[in-house]
Amino acid sequence: MSRKAKINLISISLSLAATLIIITLLLLLINKNPIEIFSIIFSEVFASGYGIGQTLFKATPLIICGCGLAICFHASLFNIGAEGQLNAGSFVIAIIALQIQDLPFPLILLICIVCGFVISGVFGLIPAYIKVKKDVSEVITTIMLNFIILALINYFLVDFFAVKSTMRTQELNDNNMLFKLSEFIPFFKGSSLNASFILAIIISVISYVFIYKTKFGYRIRAIGFNETASKYIGLKTNKIILISFFTGAGITSLVGINFIFGYKGFYEAGFSNNIGFTAIAVALLAKNNPLGIIFSALLFAILDYGGLSINQLVPKEIMLVVQGIIILSILSIDKLVTQYFERRGAV
Amino acid sequence: MLAVEFSNVCKKFGNFSANENISFGIKKNSVHCVLGENGAGKSTLMKILFGMHIPDSGSIKIFDEEVKFSSPHDAIAKKIGMVHQHFMLIDDFTVAENVILGNELTKGIEIDFKSVNKTLGELIKKYNLNIDPHRKISRLSISEQQKVEILKLLYRESEILIFDEPTAVLSPVEVAEFFNVIEEFRANGKTIILITHKLNEVKQISDKVSILRRGKLVHEEENVNNSMDIRTLSSAITGNATLSETMEKAGVQENNVIVEMTDIKLKRENVKILNGLNLTLMSGEIYGLCGVEGNGQNEIIDIIAGFENNYEGGYKNESENISLVPDDRIRKGMISEYTIGENIFLKNGKTNFISQSTLENISKEIIKNYDVRVSDTNSNLGSLSGGNQQKVIIARELEPGNELLIFSHPTRGVDINATLFIHSKIIEERNKGKSILLISSDLDELAGLSDRLGVLYNGKIVKTIDSQELKNGFLKAGDITSNDALNVPLYEQIGKLMIGITN
Numbered sequence: 028m029s030r031k032a033k034i035n036l037i038s039i040s041l042s043l044a045a046t047l048i049i050i051t052l053l054l055l056l057i058n059k060n061p062i063e064i065f066s067i068i069f070s071e072v073f074a075s076g077y078g079i080g081q082t083l084f085k086a087t088p089l090i091i092c093g094c095g096l097a098i099c100f101h102a103s104l105f106n107i108g109a110e111g112q113l114n115a116g117s118f119v120i121a122i123i124a125l126q127i128q129d130l131p132f133p134l135i136l137l138i139c140i141v142c143g144f145v146i147s148g149v150f151g152l153i154p155a156y157i158k159v160k161k162d163v164s165e166v167i168t169t170i171m172l173n174f175i176i177l178a179l180i181n182y183f184l185v186d187f188f189a190v191k192s193t194m195r196t197q198e199l200n201d202n203n204m205l206f207k208l209s210e211f212i213p214f215f216k217g218s219s220l221n222a223s224f225i226l227a228i229i230i231s232v233i234s235y236v237f238i239y240k241t242k243f244g245y246r247i248r249a250i251g252f253n254e255t256a257s258k259y260i261g262l263k264t265n266k267i268i269l270i271s272f273f274t275g276a277g278i279t280s281l282v283g284i285n286f287i288f289g290y291k292g293f294y295e296a297g298f299s300n301n302i303g304f305t306a307i308a309v310a311l312l313a314k315n316n317p318l319g320i321i322f323s324a325l326l327f328a329i330l331d332y333g334g335l336s337i338n339q340l341v342p343k344e345i346m347l348v349v350q351g352i353i354i355l356s357i358l359s360i361d362k363l364v365t366q367y368f369e370r371r372g373a374v
Numbered sequence: 375m376l377a378v379e380f381s382n383v384c385k386k387f388g389n390f391s392a393n394e395n396i397s398f399g400i401k402k403n404s405v406h407c408v409l410g411e412n413g414a415g416k417s418t419l420m421k422i423l424f425g426m427h428i429p430d431s432g433s434i435k436i437f438d439e440e441v442k443f444s445s446p447h448d449a450i451a452k453k454i455g456m457v458h459q460h461f462m463l464i465d466d467f468t469v470a471e472n473v474i475l476g477n478e479l480t481k482g483i484e485i486d487f488k489s490v491n492k493t494l495g496e497l498i499k500k501y502n503l504n505i506d507p508h509r510k511i512s513r514l515s516i517s518e519q520q521k522v523e524i525l526k527l528l529y530r531e532s533e534i535l536i537f538d539e540p541t542a543v544l545s546p547v548e549v550a551e552f553f554n555v556i557e558e559f560r561a562n563g564k565t566i567i568l569i570t571h572k573l574n575e576v577k578q579i580s581d582k583v584s585i586l587r588r589g590k591l592v593h594e595e596e597n598v599n600n601s602m603d604i605r606t607l608s609s610a611i612t613g614n615a616t617l618s619e620t621m622e623k624a625g626v627q628e629n630n631v632i633v634e635m636t637d638i639k640l641k642r643e644n645v646k647i648l649n650g651l652n653l654t655l656m657s658g659e660i661y662g663l664c665g666v667e668g669n670g671q672n673e674i675i676d677i678i679a680g681f682e683n684n685y686e687g688g689y690k691n692e693s694e695n696i697s698l699v700p701d702d703r704i705r706k707g708m709i710s711e712y713t714i715g716e717n718i719f720l721k722n723g724k725t726n727f728i729s730q731s732t733l734e735n736i737s738k739e740i741i742k743n744y745d746v747r748v749s750d751t752n753s754n755l756g757s758l759s760g761g762n763q764q765k766v767i768i769a770r771e772l773e774p775g776n777e778l779l780i781f782s783h784p785t786r787g788v789d790i791n792a793t794l795f796i797h798s799k800i801i802e803e804r805n806k807g808k809s810i811l812l813i814s815s816d817l818d819e820l821a822g823l824s825d826r827l828g829v830l831y832n833g834k835i836v837k838t839i840d841s842q843e844l845k846n847g848f849l850k851a852g853d854i855t856s857n858d859a860l861n862v863p864l865y866e867q868i869g870k871l872m873i874g875i876t877n
Contacts, residue, residue: 242723249709249720258681259698259706260721260770 035314038364042312042356043326049352050345059341067340068333080209080218082328087220087289088282088299089324090227092306094234095278097315099151101238102271103251108154108169109279110303111176116147116280118180121196121287121294122188124203132203136288143280150176151276152269159265165272173303184296195295205289221289227321230278234317247271279303308354326353376438377402377534377565378423383432385418390749392418393429394589400534400582402437405556405566407576409611410586411789412759416569419586420536423567424456425449436534455532457523459539459787463511470494470507473526497528501558516667517548524555535559536567541575542786545666545815546869553579571789572816573604585610612790630657631692632778632809633678638687640673640833647673648685648833657777660800660810662824664817666872670833671813675700675780678811693778693809697771701782701813703760707767710756714740714748717755718770744769745795761792768799779803782813797823817865829871836871839864 054061072078092109099106106112120143127135154168181194188196205222209215238244246267250257258264286298309327313319327350334346378400385393392415400406410416421427423434425443433440436452443449446456463472470490479486494507505514505521514522520540527535541549556579559566570576576583577600585593585607593610595602633655640648648670655661665671676682677689679698700706708717715733718740737751744765748758755763764784771779781800785793800823804810814820820827827844828835843864870876 236727240727240729242719242726242728245712245716245720245723245728249712252709252711253705256700256706256708259679259700260708261695261698262720 034364034368035316038361039312039314039357041364042353042360045356045360046349046352049356050349053345053348054341057341064337064340067337068329071336072329072333076214077217078332080215080220082325082332083215083224084218084220084290084328085331086321086324086328087224087227087285088302089306089309089327090321091223091230091281091285092279092302093309093313093320093324094230094317095275095281096306096310097313097317097320098234098238098247098271098275098278100310100315101244101251102247102268102275103254104155104158104268104272104275105166106151106154106169106272106275107166107307108151108172108303109276109306110299110301111169111173112147112150112276113279113282113303114180114299115150115176116143116277117283117287117298118184118294119143119146120280120283124199124287125197128200128203135203136205136284139288140281140284143283144277147280148273148277151272155269155272159268181296184294193295194297195291196293199287199292201292203288204292205284207289219290221285223285223289226281226284230281231317231321234278238315238317243267243270279306305350308350311354312357375402376400377404377436378567379435379438380419380423381433381435383419383422383434384430385415385422385427386430391589393422395432396586396589396591397432398584398591398594400565400567402565403560403563404581405560405568405579407568407570407580407583408586409570409573409576409583409607411611411791412761412787414586414611414789415589416586417538420456420538420567420569423449424454424536450530450532453531453533454536455527455530455534456536457520457527457538457540459542461519461523463519463522465512466510468508468510469505469514469522469525472511472522473507473529477530493529494525497525500562501528501555503555516543517545517552520544520552521555532564534565534567536569538569539571539787540568541570541572543667543815545872546817546865547873548666549575571787571793573607574818576607577602577604583607587611587613608790630809631655631690632657633692633811634688634690635674635677636688638677638685638689640670640677640682640685642673646833650687651834653828653835655778655809655811657809658804658807659825660804660812660823662820662827663811663813663830664815664820664827664868664872665830667815669830671782671830672701673833674811675782675813678778678780691778693776695774695776696778696780697774697776699764699767699771699779699781699784701786703763703767704756708755708763711754713737713752714746714755714766717766718773721770722773740766740769744799759789761788764788764796765792768796772799772803776808778809778811780811780813783815784812785814785816785819793819817868821865827868829868831872831874836876837868839868 051061054064072082092113096106096109120139123142124135124139127138150172154165154172157163157168158165184194184196190197208220208222208224209218238248246257246262249260249262250264250267254264282299282302283294287294291298305327309320309323312323312326330346330349334343337343376399380399381397383393383396384391396419408416408419418427422429425446425448428444435441436454441448441452464475467475470487473494474485474490479490491507497503498505498507503521503525505518505525511519511522540552544552556566568580577597580597582596583594583602584591587610593607595607631654633653635651635653638648638651639646651670651674653674663671663674673682675698677685678691679696704710709720712720713733715735715737718736719728719733734751740746741748741751746758746762746765748762755766758766768784784796784800788796797819800810800812812820812823821844824844825841827839829837
C-alpha cells in the first residue's frame with residue numbers, strides 16, 4: 028500500500044510539473060509574462076483571508092461531487108451524468124425546503140438531504156439498471172440522461188416554481204440558512220465559505236472509510252478491478268453495482284446544500300456551472316481517493332478563482348486549458364511511472 | 375551447430391535473481407525442453423531470448439552470431455518465434471488476417487490475400503495443420519487457435535520456435551496431434567524449445583532437457599532413445615527425491631446425494647450445449663470429469679454456481695453454499711490488485727469493517743497454513759507465482775467449509791510441489807465427507823484423485839467409470855510421475871471417448 032502511495036505521489040507531482048511547464052510555454056507563445064501571471068494568481072488566492080475563503084468555498088462542491096463520482100469510478104462505472112444527477116437532487120432540495128420552511132432548521136436540513144440523495148440516486152440507478160440488465164454502456168446513458176434531466180428541470184421551473192421572469196425558485200428565509208464560517212473565524216471575512224465545507228470534509232472521510240475499510244468497499248473495488256472474478260468469487264455483482272451507483276449519484280445531490288442553504292437560498296438553473304464534469308477531473312487527479320479529492324478539488328478551486336483575477340491579462344478560459352492538460356498528463360504520465368516501477372521492482 | 379547459446383546470462387529484479395549465470399546450448403534441429411518449477415526462472419530466460427527482457431549481463435548467440443535484443447521485434451528479425459501460454463489473437467479476425475497482422479503482404483494499397491492464402495495453404499499442407507484460413511478465431515477451439523499461433527511463426531519463417539506450456543490446455547488426443555506437428559518441424563530442420571511441467575511428455579518428445587531451479591541451471595540430460603528417467607528429472611526440478619508420497623483415502627460413505635442433475639438440456643445462442651446430462655455427486659467422493667474443453671464443462675459449473683437458470687431438466691442441490699476454484703485464475707479466480715488478506719476478506723470477511731493489521735494477520739495465517747511462498751506479506755496477489763496464487767484461491771474457497779466443492783483445472787500451470795500440495799488438500803476435503811467435482815484435462819490427475827470418473831462428450835456423460843474399475847485400470851493414486859502412464863489401456867479408451875469414438 029505504501030509503495031503504491033509513493034508511486035501515486037510521484038506520478039501526480041510529475042503531472043503537475045509537466046502542466047506547469049506546458050502552461051509556461053503556452054503563455055510565452057502568446058507573448059505574456061508567465062511570472063507576472065503566476066504571481067497575480069498567487070497573491071489573489073493566498074494573500075487575503077477572503078481569497079482563501081473564496082477558494083475553499085469553490086472547492087466545496089467539487090469535493091462533494093468528486094467523492095460521489097469516486098465511488099462510481101471504483102466500481103469501474105464511468106459516470107458522466109453527475110451534472111444531471113446533482114441538478115435533479117438540488118432542485119428537489121430547494122422545492123421541498125420551501126414547502127417545509129416552518130419546521131425546525133435541523134429537521135428541514137435532514138429531510139432535504141434524504142430527499143435530494145434519493146432523487147439523485149434514482150437518476151443514477153436508471154443507467155446502472157440498464158447496464159446490469161442489458162449491458163448498455165453507462166457512458167452513453169448517463170450523458171444522455173443529463174440532457175433529459177436538465178430539460179425536465181427547466182420545464183418544471185418555468186411552468187411551476189420560478190419567480191416570475193427569472194430562472195430561479197423563491198428564496199428561503201434567512202433563519203433557514205447554514206452559518207458562514209466567517210461568523211466564527213473572522214479571518215474569512217466577506218467570503219461565502221459556509222458550514223457545507225465541513226459537510227464536504229465529513230463526506231470525504233466517510234467515503235474514504237467506506238471505500239477502503241469496509242467489506243462493501245472492498246467488494247466495490249473488486250468489481251472495478253475484475254468483474255468476472257468477482258462473480259466467480261461469489262459476489263452479487265449486479266446488486267453491488269446498483270448500490271454503488273445509487274450511493275455515488277446520491278452524494279452528488281449534496282452539492283445543492285452548499286448552494287441553496289449555504290450561499291443563495293434558492294435553486295437557479297445553471298447554478299452548477301459544469302461542476303459535474305469538472306469533478307470527473309478532480310476525482311481522476313486524486314486517483315479516486317476521497318481524501319486526495321480534497322486536495323485536487325483545492326487545486327481546481329485555485330485555478331478557478333485565480334482565473335478570475337487574471338482575466339484582464341489573459342482570457343480566464345486559459346484555466347480550462349490548464350485543467351485539460353492536467354488530465355491528459357495524469358493519464359499519460361501515470362502509465363509511464365507505473366511501468367517504470369514495475370520494470371524495476373517487480374519479481 | 376548450436377541454434378541458441380546462452381553464456382552466463384544474469385537477470386535480477388530488485389534483489390531477486392531470476393537468472394544467475396545460466397549457460398547452455400540448444401542444438402539446431404532438435405527439441406529442447408526447459409523445465410523447472412514456477413518461479414525457477416524459465417519464463418524469464420525465454421523472455422530474454424525473445425527480447426522481452428534485457429539481461430543484466432551475459433551474452434546470447436543465435437546461430438553463432440552474438441545478438442543483443444531490445445524488443446521482440448529484434449528477435450523476430452532473427453527468426454525466433456514464440457507461442458505464449460495465453461494466445462495473442464484477435465477474435466474477430468480470420469485465421470489468415472491474424473497470421474499476416476504486422477507482416478501484411480500488399481499489392482498496391484490492398485492486401486494481397488491471394489498470395490497470402492496460397493502461402494498459408496502450402497504451409498498447412500506441409501505441416502498437416504488441418505485448419506481453414508477463412509474461419510474466424512472466435513469460432514475455433516483452443517487447440518485450433520494454437521495452430522493459428524504456430525502458423526503465424528511459420529509464415530514469418532521462424533527457425534527457432536519457443537512454446538510456453540503448449541499442452542496445458544490440450545486433451546490427450548490433441549497432445550498427440552501436437553507432437554506430430556513438432557516431429558514434422560524437427561524433420562524440417564527447425565529448432566523447438568518447449569517449456570512444460572509434464573514429464574512424461576518430456577520423455578516422449580525431447581532430445582535434451584535443461585532444468586532450472588531458483589534461477590540456476592541445475593541439471594542437463596540427453597534423451598537417448600527415450601531413456602530418460604522421470605524420477606531423476608522430478609527430483610532435479612524440486613530439489614528433493616521424495617515425490618511419490620500419496621495420501622490415503624478414507625472409506626467412502628456414499629449415501630448422501632448432494633447434487634443431482636437429470637436429463638439437463640441447455641442452449642446458448644441457439645447452440646445446444648448440454649444434451650440430456652445426467653450427473654450425481656455424493657458426499658465424501660471426488661467425481662472426476664474429463665473431456666475436451668467446450669463440451670459443457672463451463673455450463674455445468676454455471677448451473678451449479680447459479681449463474682445459469684435457463685435449462686430444462688431436473689436439478690437438485692442439497693448444499694447451500696458452494697466453493698468454486700475456477701479454471702482461469704487470473705481472469706476468474708482472484709483480484710490481482712489485492713493482497714492475500716484482501717482476497718480472503720472479500721469473500722469470507724465476517725465483519726463489516728476491517729483494519730490494515732487484521733488484513734495482515736489474515737495474510738500471515740493463510741501463508742502459514744497453505745504453505746504460500748512469498749517474500750512480502752503485503753504484496754499483491756498478481757505478483758505471486760501461479761502455484762502460490764492457486765494456493766491462495768484454494769485457501770479462500772476451503773476456509774468457509776462448504777459441503778460442495780468444484781475444482782476446475784486446479785493445477786493448470788502449477789509446479790510439482792504446489793500440485794502435490796493441492797492434491798493433498800483435495801483428498802483431505804474428501805476425507806472430511808465433502809462432495810467434490812473435479813474437472814481437469816490432465817488424465818493423470820483425474821485418475822489419481824477420482825473415486826468415480828465421468829467422460830463428457832457433446833454435453834453428455836458418455837461413460838462413468840466406477841472406483842473399482844479405476845483402481846484396476848490406473849496406477850497408484852496421486853503418482854503423477856509414473857513412467858508408463860500413457861500406455862495404460864484405460865487411458866486409450868477414455869481418450870477415444872473424449873472425441874466421440876465409442877467402439
